[in-house]
Amino acid sequence: MSLSKKNDILEELRNMYYVSFMSKSWNPSLPNKNGIKLTVEDLIPLILRSVRVQLTMQKLNRVNRLPMLELQSSVRSSLEDLGHHRNMPVIRWVGIALCHILKKNYKGIIVNEESIKRVKAKMGSNPVIFAPSHRSYADFILMSFLCFYYDIEIPVIAAGQDFQSMWVMGRVLRECCAFFIRRTFGGDSLYKAIIAEYVSLLIQFSHTALEFFIEGTRSRSGKSLLPKFGLMSMALEPYFYGKVPDVTIVPINITYERCLEDSLFSRELLGAPKPKESTRLLLRALQVLRENYGRVFVEFGEPISVKKFNSADIQTRDLRVDLNQASSFYKERRYPGPQVSQRVKDLSYSVIREQNRIMTFLPVHIMAVSVSLWLGFDDNVPLEKVETDVKYLRNILAVLGYSVELKDPVEKEIIEALKMYSRVMYLCERERTVKLHYGVASTSGASDHIRSSRLTEQTLTEAYPIVFLQIYANPVCLACIHICILNFVMCTASKVSEYTKDSLFKDYSFFRTLLQVEFVLYMEDTNLIKNDFVNAIDHMCTLNLFFTATTDKEAIDLSNIEALRNRDQEALLLGLLHPFLTGYALILKLIIVMTSEVPDHSEQELRFHLQKKLEDEISIGHFIPKYVLSMDLIINALTAYTMMGALQKWQKGESMMIRPIVSVCRSIQQDLEIRLVRLQYLIEACYQRSSFDQCRKQKFIVCKL
Known part of the structure; x- marks a missing residue:
């Protein structure tokens, strides 16, 4: 992706008055020219008369003996409470304040204008959904600002109801086209019907786009979360009907x-509870906005036509019904085709893949990989080694097709990045090494918040900067995940030369399944899995890792394997997976041990028990990355093991209970055991910190599961 396609809109804003810019004459492009401007006042009577809401009210009237007038009043009240407004004076004033904040705290907002032109060219003839990645509360404010800047009608935004309770800000967000929904419906069938009808009518009749975050919430870990299908199902319902x-x-x-x-994310990953959104917290956050937050990069992906997506594999007529049949389908509470739910799922994962494909990588992402890996061996990370690793990773990401904003000289870029993160890590000029600031967790303005974690003060002090770094390293791992898995399988195999393409694919598929939740790897599309596998081999051929290119698509060439081995690149790719595979293996071991004493645990308590047990393992002094303490990793591991059939879940009262299927757990454990020990030996050997025998005696015996 060439830099000529990118525009720093902040640079332009610095050369003009904010008030004059936000007061400009504004005639935006309409995402759906066949739609109309819809207000909540327009929607209330339509929703009250809708088949879905009428049937739900009739059922509640019949079963729960609730009066119809009371139910109608409840619907009207809910809609007035959640509905959005488009107040241009408020939008313009918010924009003026935002211009000031952006100019003061950000170096640039770089937008690929070619991608926006491509999207605008395809808008106009049908409803549009904007699906941004979600890493910060700033996302939806920034999206609205970009739409104003590029003359696109402000989208209607689905926001969590917790924002609504924020004094002043809740009202401001509503006036800027946000509508508020509960994060869970809790069995409230009428509320669910109201939201479904609200979203459906916006898609059918509104002239502007609907915007929501397909992940449902912000990712604390810096990488994608599993998609949520609720809003997507509601939004696509008009198409399928x-x-x-x-x-x-x-x-x-x-x-x-x-x-x-x-x-905040680093603390939450270590077990501190998520603070309740409030205007007071927002004002406190504005105090933090005195620091340098660098650049923001925005990329619009390739627009996905739902019609074309469906017709790629399945005839659209098999999935849709005539409008006259809609009433009967509502009554029967079913979609107009047995495959619709699967297509919604396929689409949701495709959106996540496209979001990840268009990621931009910055010096901090690449530098964090090297620093976090080396910290397992020494508190002083040589700047020269970081620079070498960064160059390797820049090349790997470029081969994979990603945009990398890292210029030469690399050392200068690293030093500039370190200044931005000086509260957590810094350059020791005399020793030419990168070091961490320990103790920052308890001195960063939220000591009460982090003390609510169940970990000890010492563990929090030591783990906080590691988790902070890993958040920035995680996007690189997400981008490289397929070659990371192949590299791991090849490096830890007992006899690499005996691999066939089929046996290699089998091992790749196993570890892809294990990491499916952690890295949002879709496992329900066989063709997709095979394509990812083949593409990973091609990329490794280009990188001269293990494989030699061959014209035979059904075979792999390992004849030149020793000549092609690059220990430094192998170690980096192994290091990317190290915290995850180590954490997953230890979690499985601990579950087996814990449940041999007490077979059933509530899911919530099990998470905290596992975190404390992992803390105990680390305190013994074994070589275990502190990122295994991340609640995100623990939750993902439990979800993955449930999907693999190793854990059984069931509802008991208000608690979700978990019980291991020991035979399946031990089978997975066996596959992990030997490979994980070899993984740690190889990383140690690559950095020449100790001999093979010493590794076995002093550090890695814990991985003998």
């Missing part, structure tokens, strides 16, 4: 050089 000819989904990636909430 034949009420609109098509829906265009626009994946969008927003990359922050420094995320506003990175310190």
Whole structure:
């Protein structure tokens, strides 16, 4: 992606008056020219008369003996409470304040204008959904600002109801086209019907785009979360019921050089509870906005036509019904085709993949990989080694097709990045090494918040900067995940030369399944899995890692394997997976041990028990990355093991209970055991910190599961 396609809109704003810019005459492009301007006042009577809401009220009237007038009043009250407004004076004043904040705290907002032109060219004939990645609360404010800047009608934004309770800000967000929904419906069938109808009518009749975050919440870990299907199902329902000819989904990636909430996320990953949104917290956050947050990169992905997506594998007529049949389908509480739910799922994962494909990588992402890996061996990370690793990773990301904003000389870029993160890491000029600031967790303005974690003060002090770094390293791991898995499988195999393409694919598939939640790897599309596998081999051929290119697509050439081995690149790719595979293996071991004493645990308590047990393992002194303490990793591991059939879940009262299927757990454990020990031996050997025998005696015996 060439730099000529990118525009720093902040540079332009610095050369003009904010008031004059936000007061400009504004005639925006309409995402759906066939739609109309819809207000909540327009929607209330339509929703009250809708088949879905009428049937739900009739059922509540019949079963729960609730009066119809009371139910109608409840619907009207809910809509007045959640509905959006488009107040241009408020939008313009918010924009003026935002211009001031952006200019003061950010170096640049770089937008690929070619991608926006491509999207605008495809808008106009049908409903549009904007689907941005979600890494910060700043995402939806920034999206609205970009739409204003590029003359696109401000989208209607689905926001969490917790924002609504914020004094003043809740009202401001509503006036800027936000509508508020509960994060869970809690069995409230009428509320669910209201939201579904609200979203459906916006898609059918509104002239502007609908915007929501497909991940449902902000990712604390810096990488994608599993998609949520609820809002997507509601938004696509009009298409599958034949009420609109098509829906265009626009994946969008927003990359922050420094995320506003990175310190908060680090604490939450270590077990501190998420603070309740409030205006007081917002004002406190504005105090933090005196620091340098670097650049923001925005990329609009390739628009996805739902009609074309469906017709790629399945005839659209098999999935849609005539409008006249809609009433009967509502009554039967089913979609107009047995495959619709699967297509919504396929689409949701495709949106996540496209968001990740258009990621931009900055010096901090690449530097964090090297620093976090080396910290397992020494508190002083040589700047020269960091520079070498950064160059390797820049090349790997370029081969994979990503945009990398890292210029030469690399050392200068690293030093500049270190200045931005000086509260967590710094350059020791005399020793020419990178070091961490320990103790920052308890001195960063939220000591009460982090003390609510169940970990000890010492563990929090030591783990905080490691988790902070890993948040920025995680996007690199996400981008490289397929070659990371192949590299791991090849490096830890007992006899690499005996691999066939089929046996290699089998091992790749196993570890892809294990990491499917951690890295949002879709496992329900066989062709997709095979394509990812083949592409990973091709990339490794280009990188001269293990494989030699061959014209035979059914075979792999390992004849030149020793000549092609690059220990430094191998170690970096192994290091990317190290915290995850180590954490997953230890979690499995601990579950087996814990449940041999007490077979059933509530899911919530099990998470905290596992975190404390992992803390104990680390305190013994074994070589275990402190990122294994991340609640995100623990939750993902439990979810993955449940999907693999190793854990059984069931509801008991208000608690979700977990019980291991020991035979499956031990089978997975066996596959992990030997490979994980070899992984740690190889990383140690590559950095020449101790001999093979010493590794076995002193550090790695814990991985003998």
